[in-house]
Amino acid sequence: MDTLRRVVREMAGYVPGEQPPVGAFIKLNTNENPYPPSPQVLEALRKEIEKGLNLYPDPLATSLRQTAARVYGVDAENIIVGNGSDDLLTIISRACIDSGDPVAMPTPTYTLYDTLVVLQEGIHHYFPFPPDFSLPAGIKNLGAKLTFLANPNSPSGTAVPVTQVEELARALPGILVVDEAYVDFAEETALPLVARYPNLVVLRTLSKSFSLAGLRIGLGFAHADLIHGFLKVKDSYNVNRLSMVAGCAALEDLPWMLANRDRIVRTRERLCQGLKALGYGVHLSRSNFVLSYRGAERQERVYRSLKERGILVRYFDAPGLENSLRITVGSDPMTDRLLEEMGSIVGGERA
């Protein structure tokens, strides 16, 4: 008897992102925030570790849902909390995808969506982004059970207008998941649409703009009926006590997040200018990273040279992305150092 499912046996081996020890590299490869979380988060954590770690967390994450409800102007019954938004993506796929169900997504995009479809034995339908990364026209006509849209998208960093997201939600017979992991670095959000479209799920994470990648806190917003179904699927105690209080404290200190967001958006402009000066093109970024290319030149060598010099960026081997580097927007000093090293690597070459 085969002990593992066929789909699992045939899945590609697990390739974790590069997560070296803290401080070993200038990390510009997984879109983390270069600034620390709010001091209020650290204070809340210091207090919480003194009490109650021997007790289970609240399975419904009531305090965090109430805080998020207040901050985002919705009801707590419209919110589910995940162990990162990856956990929410897993929950949604397990709640919605039956074997053989059609699932749509533009590509290239976040590769986890595909893994989740495979595990549920859904049928993935890929809709390649056009070169300007606008919404692929055919995606609304498939009749998909579930449609994933990362907006802003990764790895492109681009965003489609919310008016188009709304048209998509209206046109789709199934659920539309709008993954807004990077939305705090963008200009607009689909969150207000949740009140009008019962098939719309908007995901947020505190990993990027709130500087809490290390703590795994995701928020899902949807109609109460959908949330009710998702709660049946999630592990009872999926969010731990420390993440819960950290999430509340982070949401309570929006000015801290917004100040970091503003700094990152300014540095993003500096990064784009610097890349252009080196002969790179950049896609219009609405996120905290930039997808850049230098004509059709393969970028693996640049990625490797940067790594040798202590800087990690993201190089994708996937078809259509061999000529691209995805570079997280770090602090100004990190960005200056990156540009300096890239200049010395490609400086003397023709683009």
Added chain:
Amino acid sequence: MDTLRRVVREMAGYVPGEQPPVGAFIKLNTNENPYPPSPQVLEALRKEIEKGLNLYPDPLATSLRQTAARVYGVDAENIIVGNGSDDLLTIISRACIDSGDPVAMPTPTYTLYDTLVVLQEGIHHYFPFPPDFSLPAGIKNLGAKLTFLANPNSPSGTAVPVTQVEELARALPGILVVDEAYVDFAEETALPLVARYPNLVVLRTLSKSFSLAGLRIGLGFAHADLIHGFLKVKDSYNVNRLSMVAGCAALEDLPWMLANRDRIVRTRERLCQGLKALGYGVHLSRSNFVLSYRGAERQERVYRSLKERGILVRYFDAPGLENSLRITVGSDPMTDRLLEEMGSIVGGERA
């Protein structure tokens, strides 16, 4: 179009365990440890919150796997870390159960197993424990793809001998998951069998004996091939930075855990004696809780009266369990208070 899967729509609504605010009740309902985790855990957490929360955790939990490997005498490649052992149960079910696969479990047992089978559209086969909670004889003959055995079992608190677990592992064509959440309160473990049976998975948790229910840390032990498959299924960043360092520190301070374990085992004896004096019978507990009954008397009234008096225990409405209370072994003062209140509730009555 139905947005949720039929199996999810038809599942019972999510009923979380009662997790009131810290200090609101004497909590003897979810088998938490009454004692705090090691001071070394708190110290490790205090240090970790000062650094790197903006960065993702190590997706392979290398430091925690290495520490657990040393403590338990296995290789790190034989270990997977979960966001609690619930996460590991979810991962295993998604990795192993295809639609229609037979899945076996003795009953009554931990109800999450059943939920996971339903979500995977497996076919559950229940093997009722005999009155003495010994291993149901027929369970080895089903030819199940996956068999769940909580040992010690919940809610009974009883354990089957490891020699019988070994016979079961040898007889089964599929995977045997031995959930040892409570094993530190028992006399023997199936962990050494992992080296001999490639179809055996042993699960541990730091929630009970290590006093870390609030942080969600589970450990899975199995043959490297199985672990490799499970790693494909798990969310990349399922264990956060703080849980990771807390887990390492807790495992490094085994004497702290063992001292608490000894105290709890002593109090368990005191609890059993006290219950017997009140006319209760108790199943032989190898865990940190006791399943007790008073003849065929329904225990819902006792549960409710205790709750009114500020004490939470676990009452199961499920068939065959209406006459039972599952009572966590707390500290001596908590146990004395429980027995006093139970005495005043049932004291004047005939058993």
